[in-house]
Amino acid sequence: MNHTPPPSDKHDNGDEKEGYQPRQTSDSFAVEEPLHRPSTKRGLTARHALFIAWGGTVGTGLFITTGKTLATGGPAFLVGSYVFVSVLVYFILTGVVEMATFLPVRGGSMSRYSDRFVSNSLGFAMGWLHVYAFAILVPFELTACAMLVDFWQPGINSAVWISILLVLQVILNVLPVRYYGEAEFVFTGVKLATIVGLMLLSFVLFWGGGPDRHRLGFHYWKDPGAANTLILEGDAGRLVAAVATVISCILPFTFTPEMVIGTAAEIKDPRKNVPRVAKHFTWRLVVLFVGSVIGISVICPSNASNLTSGSDAVASPWVAGIRQAGIGGLDSVINAMDAKAYGGNDWLGHHWHQIKDQEHAGPLLTTVVVVLLTYVLYTVMYATDIPHIQGMPEIPGAIPIFGHLLKLGDDHATVCEKWWRQYNHSVFQVKLGNTRAVVVNSFDDCKKMLLGNQNAVIDRPKLYTFHGVISSTQGFTIGSSPWDESCKKKRKAAGTAMSRPALRNYYPMLDLESYCILRDMKTDSVNGQVEIDVRPYIQRYALNTTLTLCYGIRMDAVYDDLLREILHVGSAISLLRSASENLQDYIPALRYLPNNEKNARSKELRERRDAYLDHLLNKVREMIKNGTDKPCISAAILKDEETKLSGVEVSSICLSLVSGGFETIPGTLTSCIGSLSTEEGQAWQDRAYEDIKRHYPDIRDAWTDCFKAETIPYINAIVKEAGRYYTVSSMSLPRRTVSEINWNGAIIPPKTMILINAQAGNHDVDHFGSDAGTFGPERWLKTLDPPTEADINGLGHLSFGTGSRACSGQFMASRLLYSALVRILSSYKIVASKESPPNTDYVEYNQFKTALVAIPKEFKVKLIPRDTATTAEILDLAEHRTREHYKE
Numbered sequence: 001m002n003h004t005p006p007p008s009d010k011h012d013n014g015d016e017k018e019g020y021q022p023r024q025t026s027d028s029f030a031v032e033e034p035l036h037r038p039s040t041k042r043g044l045t046a047r048h049a050l051f052i053a054w055g056g057t058v059g060t061g062l063f064i065t066t067g068k069t070l071a072t073g074g075p076a077f078l079v080g081s082y083v084f085v086s087v088l089v090y091f092i093l094t095g096v097v098e099m100a101t102f103l104p105v106r107g108g109s110m111s112r113y114s115d116r117f118v119s120n121s122l123g124f125a126m127g128w129l130h131v132y133a134f135a136i137l138v139p140f141e142l143t144a145c146a147m148l149v150d151f152w153q154p155g156i157n158s159a160v161w162i163s164i165l166l167v168l169q170v171i172l173n174v175l176p177v178r179y180y181g182e183a184e185f186v187f188t189g190v191k192l193a194t195i196v197g198l199m200l201l202s203f204v205l206f207w208g209g210g211p212d213r214h215r216l217g218f219h220y221w222k223d224p225g226a227a228n229t230l231i232l233e234g235d236a237g238r239l240v241a242a243v244a245t246v247i248s249c250i251l252p253f254t255f256t257p258e259m260v261i262g263t264a265a266e267i268k269d270p271r272k273n274v275p276r277v278a279k280h281f282t283w284r285l286v287v288l289f290v291g292s293v294i295g296i297s298v299i300c301p302s303n304a305s306n307l308t309s310g311s312d313a314v315a316s317p318w319v320a321g322i323r324q325a326g327i328g329g330l331d332s333v334i335n336a337m338d339a340k341a342y343g344g345n346d347w348l349g350h351h352w353h354q355i356k357d358q359e360h361a362g363p364l365l366t367t368v369v370v371v372l373l374t375y376v377l378y379t380v381m382y383a384t385d386i387p388h389i390q391g392m393p394e395i396p397g398a399i400p401i402f403g404h405l406l407k408l409g410d411d412h413a414t415v416c417e418k419w420w421r422q423y424n425h426s427v428f429q430v431k432l433g434n435t436r437a438v439v440v441n442s443f444d445d446c447k448k449m450l451l452g453n454q455n456a457v458i459d460r461p462k463l464y465t466f467h468g469v470i471s472s473t474q475g476f477t478i479g480s481s482p483w484d485e486s487c488k489k490k491r492k493a494a495g496t497a498m499s500r501p502a503l504r505n506y507y508p509m510l511d512l513e514s515y516c517i518l519r520d521m522k523t524d525s526v527n528g529q530v531e532i533d534v535r536p537y538i539q540r541y542a543l544n545t546t547l548t549l550c551y552g553i554r555m556d557a558v559y560d561d562l563l564r565e566i567l568h569v570g571s572a573i574s575l576l577r578s579a580s581e582n583l584q585d586y587i588p589a590l591r592y593l594p595n596n597e598k599n600a601r602s603k604e605l606r607e608r609r610d611a612y613l614d615h616l617l618n619k620v621r622e623m624i625k626n627g628t629d630k631p632c633i634s635a636a637i638l639k640d641e642e643t644k645l646s647g648v649e650v651s652s653i654c655l656s657l658v659s660g661g662f663e664t665i666p667g668t669l670t671s672c673i674g675s676l677s678t679e680e681g682q683a684w685q686d687r688a689y690e691d692i693k694r695h696y697p698d699i700r701d702a703w704t705d706c707f708k709a710e711t712i713p714y715i716n717a718i719v720k721e722a723g724r725y726y727t728v729s730s731m732s733l734p735r736r737t738v739s740e741i742n743w744n745g746a747i748i749p750p751k752t753m754i755l756i757n758a759q760a761g762n763h764d765v766d767h768f769g770s771d772a773g774t775f776g777p778e779r780w781l782k783t784l785d786p787p788t789e790a791d792i793n794g795l796g797h798l799s800f801g802t803g804s805r806a807c808s809g810q811f812m813a814s815r816l817l818y819s820a821l822v823r824i825l826s827s828y829k830i831v832a833s834k835e836s837p838p839n840t841d842y843v844e845y846n847q848f849k850t851a852l853v854a855i856p857k858e859f860k861v862k863l864i865p866r867d868t869a870t871t872a873e874i875l876d877l878a879e880h881r882t883r884e885h886y887k888e
């Protein structure tokens with residue numbers, strides 16, 4: 001710029017009455033600072049300013065979020081991105097420093113300079129960007145600092161730490177500017193010393209100076225690799241990872257130029273000092289930032305397990321790297337330094353100073369308003385329906401508004417199982433948005449919660465989408481009904497219909513439906529020549545059994561339109577019931593977003609479900625009129641005018657039974673067949689077949705008896721193991737307390753959501769032994785030759801729940817699984833397809849982890865006939881026997 005410089009700054013002598021007076025020339029960028037305009041004190045030295053700039057720049061980003069960036073891109077992209085962004089920032093910095101030196105005035109900022117040198121519009125946009133960034137960054141810093149403190153003191157509500165930090169921050173910032181500058185000097189000095197120390201540590205580890213004397217070199221650049229892929233595979237995936245890395249590494253640089261020029265209005269002798277500060281700052285920025293990430297890339301592998309665990313201290317790549325190197329205790333020290341990185345932060349402070357040191361502004365009032373607003377804001381953002389439960393551990397890392405929802409990801413059961421092991425608490429509290437929930441994980445604790453407190457946990461919570469939108473027409477299903485008189489009646493009616501003695505009424509239906517599985521599998525597989533997916537047959541089996549039970553109606557074709565519609569709508573609704581998929585149940589503000597997709601989808605599904613339920617009920621009415629109705633729940637109730645159940649209650653019972661069956665049986669039985677079809681499973685199939693023959697030397701008898709009694713021990717063992725291992729409803733159905741529960745001294749108040757992590761309990765090594773994570777039907781047998789069932793003392797597994805709201809259909813479920821397995825295993829040997837084999841991992845087998853009930857990934861099997869002639873004869877007999885059942 002060639003303009004004549006303005007006269008030297010009058011503030012140098014500390015005379016605060018005199019504002020900065022530019023020369024008013026026609027061709028210069030004159031500054032319209034009136035003489036008496038309130039201004040700031042010039043109390044900062046170049047050293048203060050340099051450290052304030054550092055304090056604001058080195059923080060959360062470099063210490064912690066670099067972990068996520070490393071995990072996203074790998075070491076090469078991490079280092080490359082830092083170099084790239086450093087260059088970018090350098091250019092911006094040199095430009096704005098020039099302006100700040102020229103006009104070192106109060107309020108000198110990107111917005112002010114843009115306004116002054118470019119246009120009002122740019123200044124306006126930059127100003128709002130500034131407001132937005134501070135509105136996000138200050139709470140972010142305070143929250144992150146609270147998380148770090150949580151590293152040592154888990155379980156204390158983050159609001160406590162945030163309050164303390166906020167008060168400290170305010171005290172620090174209302175001190176006169178030179179004290180503030182000194183405090184920043186000390187804090188930032190500690191931070192810089194830490195970084196330099198960490199870089200030295202990386203250097204030592206690089207050359208093999210760690211406890212194990214292992215020379216790291218650039219080992220982690222080779223294993224797990226220099227560059228990661230993201231979303232896509234191959235080069236395209238690497239490109240996505242590179243872009244994502246650049247974007248995420250911008251955070252540590254946020255406000256870097258601003259921090260340098262932000263002190264211009266308070267620094268002594270700005271013309272001399274601002275460029276000096278900028279010069280020192282720039283080369284150190286490059287050395288320290290790029291040096292740090294090179295250090296990180298040396299000591300921390302990009303696949304270290306904690307890097308993506310959120311923003312808490314264990315996600316710091318330094319902590320992960322130090323742990324990896326086996327250096328004990330140092331991680332805690334680094335955490336302390338990280339905490340300092342936030343605690344000494346000054347974005348907020350610096351701006352307050354600009355307000356505070358003005359002559360006429362009401363600093364106290366401003367401070368009070370800011371504190372009050374911040375308090376109200378975070379109280380609202382942290383509010384939950386139930387206050388923190390004293391004495392019960394809380395998982396660290398809850399963030400405002402969302403609580404733990406984002407940390408819980410898609411698969412709540414697996415994440416909670418991991419937390420149980422990581423924090424060593426089987427029972428803990430979490431925040432699902434505005435809802436506090438207690439999660440129970442170990443087998444013994446689940447049992448104690450459900451059985452020991454069965455009266456207290458008899459209720460179910462109401463959720464906005466499912467209860468308010470989807471269920472507004474047909475009433476709640478039993479499994480989602482809060483505990484009241486109507487629910488009691490519905491549960492009693494369903495319990496009677498599904499009781500063990502009542503099962504005899506359904507023999508014809510069980511005979512027919514399990515026969516149809518074999519009939520169609522035989523045809524579609526051309527008696528074993530073509531590989532097939534067994535799930536559609538089992539879906540029809542499960543759906544038809546409950547449809548006949550409720551309406552006396554069935555569908556013969558596997559791909560019947562109505563059948564597929566019911567299955568589709570059911571699965572889609574199951575997705576909307578899950579906390580991970582449907583955040584609006586826990587974050588009420590989301591409900592009011594325009595074009596609420598969740599509500600629109602819910603309404604559409606509700607209409608589709610109403611349509612088929614009405615269709616089914618009208619069909620029953622018509623059959624009653626024509627005298628062709630079959631014995632079923634709805635006909636019995638429709639005919640009985642004395643019934644104590646309302647129309648909505650009848651619908652609700654039928655809906656509960658229909659969905660209860662088709663959502664769970666296919667998942668369990670299909671995945672069980674997957675495990676049996678593996679190489680290891682061949683031996684289980686052979687032993688099962690032997691056991692069938694031991695009880696029924698004539699297989700024809702096994703076919704006619706299997707739906708009447710569950711007598712074959714090996715098949716019972718498979719049924720139990722399928723239920724345990726493939727916990728299709730991994731988080732069970734949520735419960736809600738109606739009265740206080742004293743849980744080892746912690747008082748869980750009424751109306752608290754209780755989540756039973758059945759998946760975790762079912763794979764608890766302390767209960768099921770070290771092989772709890774593998775499928776093994778023989779765990780349920782006490783002898784193998786001949787197979788005899790082990791005595792189970794009470795509860796075998798958690799898949800049906802237990803206690804006051806246990807699954808009403810569990811006897812029916814066991815009978816359905818048993819009958820189908822006897823018939824399939826006695827007719828065919830099942831071998832997994834080589835091209836599309838089953839996934840038998842108890843977490844990964846599920847294709848929709850967000851859904852309330854698991855839907856297994858598709859796979860195919862080959863059916864090898866055991867005895868073609870006998871099977872053909874048996875099917876013939878079954879066809880004759882069932883021909884007239886449920887014929888319309």
Ligand code: HEM
Nearest residue numbers: 478479657660661664733800801802805806807808809813
């Ligand atoms: C493998 C098959 C099944 C599994 C794994 C299963 C699992 C479950 C679970 C976990 C619950 C919640 C229990 C609790 O809160 O403690 C439940 C409730 C229920 N299930 Fe099942 N279920 C199965 C089959 C069935 C069948 C076939 C029916 C009906 C035909 C059925 C009807 C119900 C009903 C009505 C409830 C609600 C009970 C209440 O809230 O009072 N279930 N089931």
